[in-house]
Amino acid sequence: MKKLLTSILILGFTVQVNAQSFGEIQKVEPIGDQIYPIGAMPLISTSFDIVDFYQFEFNELVPTTGRTSFWEKINKFTLDLSEVAFLNWNAGGSNSISGLYGMNIGRIYKNDGFRWDNQFLFRYGINQQEGQELRKTEDDLELTSSFGYEVSKNSKWFYSGKFRFKTQVARGYNYPDIETSISEFMAPGYVFLGVGAKFVEPNEEFELYLSPLTQKSTFVLNQRLANQGAFGVQAALRDEQGNIIREGKTSRNELGILVTNEFKQKLFDSTVLSSRLTLYTDYINNFGNIDVDWELVFDFKINNFMRASLGAHIRYDDDIKIKEEAADGTLVEAGSRIQLKQQLGVGIVLDL
Template sequence: MAVAKKIDIPFISMSHWINKNSVGIDLTQIAFVNWNAGGTSSVAGLFTGTFTRTRSDINSEWINELIVKYGLNKQDGLDMRKTDDDFRFNSTFGYRQDTFSNWYFSAKFNFRTQFTDGYKYPDTKNPISKTFAPAYTFLGAGADYFNKEKKFDVYISPLTLKNTLVLDQTLADKGAFGMVKATYDAEGNKLTSGEKSRTEVGILVTNYYKKEVWKNITWENRLSLYTDYINNFGNIDVDWKMQLDLIVNQHVKANIGSQLIYDDDVKNIEKIDGVQVVSGAKVQLKQSLGIGMVYNF
């Protein structure tokens, strides 16, 4: 009698989900001992994390992305200071009618806030920002041109709801981040509290592009443009981030990054004669250079 042989059939996952995770840490340190030219010893660290969940089908694409950053710096004679603080969640769902087109009918949700208090150093007694103060959400629908092979994405939404939250009452009373500030009588007694939220409806245009410009050097571009229909239409809020990744090997890389932000609702805070004074909105710029370890899984 013949004996049936056992055949092992490999398991093939039928899931449409693709998971990508990346965490890294950049460290910078400089120390001086009897250094005649002078200088200040310091150490700085930056943690970054990107977690992506993508569900792909023949005619649909759902991309979820969580981006976190947090950096600290310590110099001799100074307290620990924050250098970077970012928490972002992006979710985009798109549907196309056929496989010949790169245009999708899309819905997009974005959320952004920070982890800890922010200060106008050296003043560490009066925070100028906190967790959920501010927090921004964007929710809208529109058209999305998505080319997966070229890693190029342009999203256009003629109807986007933008909500700004300032859940700290002290900051809300000051009218921070475009809130309606508190009102006071002649003796300084508060009559009405500052509002903690503000809602706008406008146009949102975003762009994402990633390309290997040279061998082991990758350029990544993220641009967001928004203008409100009712309040100062044509006054555009800009959030533009660029980064060059220089890959040494699988776990070591260097990066050069920059970010430009302009938001007319975010007023510049200056200190005049020891008093914080709110002036007009200004272009915000941030530049970074780091070398560190990265782990992809």
């Protein structure tokens, strides 16, 4: 027993001496928001029943208070719901419920003339009406990243490069036909990559991007849709009996001019107007024929958690041909058309 006690005392003394031989140490207690650049080192104290945390003296404590961050963040989540129910309603009607979920995640880095903007947008809406299957009403996924360097000190103009990716996540149908999809993830998918100049007015939340050299890539990774020549890709080559001789291409590349504009304008204390506009024209194929994607939204603030929105979305793409029903019931290609979507919703908004 005495030998065991003597051994333990020697071990404790040895641990203490070895710790001091590496450098003077001090016990650190957590203080407020202070952080430790190098992790604390656990050592067993000579009391044998308490585990303390030590840190070497040269690991200086760095307070986070007053520390400058070069990042700005946006975390906005929305959920709009609407419901209609009827019971013995003599005017008639169908029970229905619909929902629209939205995400807007943004990260902006600004330091020493550099500016790096990143934005992730996602919206997905569904509608369930009595006597019908669940239907998709909204489906947009977009990722944008631009990196720029200011033209001169404190200038609002930046030399800039921009990457943009757009697609949808779920299959789309030409209802009531739910057997054959007309779109799905990466069918279509769009990638824009180019260089140019960007003008930013932070206080007024205004941004204008001009690119004389942007590559637009269109992807249709569903071979059936690619064989049909959907969304402007080259269709399959067929013989007189309709048999495929050569599969359709699943991608298409264009080189042209891209102009984008985003701004927010506060109209009243509780009303904000937001606009997102994209214009693109290809140098080689039908130069001057402009693809348009314009979204205009009025946000009405009810309180800190409730809001109402009224919006319109206009698209025009010369490569997307609309199909119309002929007299015999078959679908025939009718050329390009303006696409229009209007939305009105009331729901919950969460800004973090």
